[in-house]
Amino acid sequence: MNQDLEDIAILRMPEVKRLTGLGRSSIYRMMDDGIFPRSVSLGSRAVGWMVGDIRAWLQRKRAVIPCPVVAE
Secondary structure (H helix, E strand, C coil), X not given: CHXXXXXXXXXXXXXXXXXXXCCHXXXXXXXXXXXXXXXXXXXXXXXEEEHHHHHHHHHXXXXXXXXXXXXX
C-alpha cells in the first residue's frame, strides 16, 4: 500500500527536471511526441506528474541505454 501511495504522489516541474536531466522545452516536446508521461492538471495554471509515471519512464530509459564497455 505504501508503494501505491508513493506512485500517485505529484512531482512539479523543478523536480521532474532534476530527476530526468531534461529541460522544460524538452519535456513538453517529448510529451507532444508521446514519449514522455503526460502531466496532470493541478489547477488553472499548475501541472504536475505522477511519481509512478516518471519512475516507469526512467526505468524504460535505463533498459535501452547500453552499458559502457571499460577497456582493460
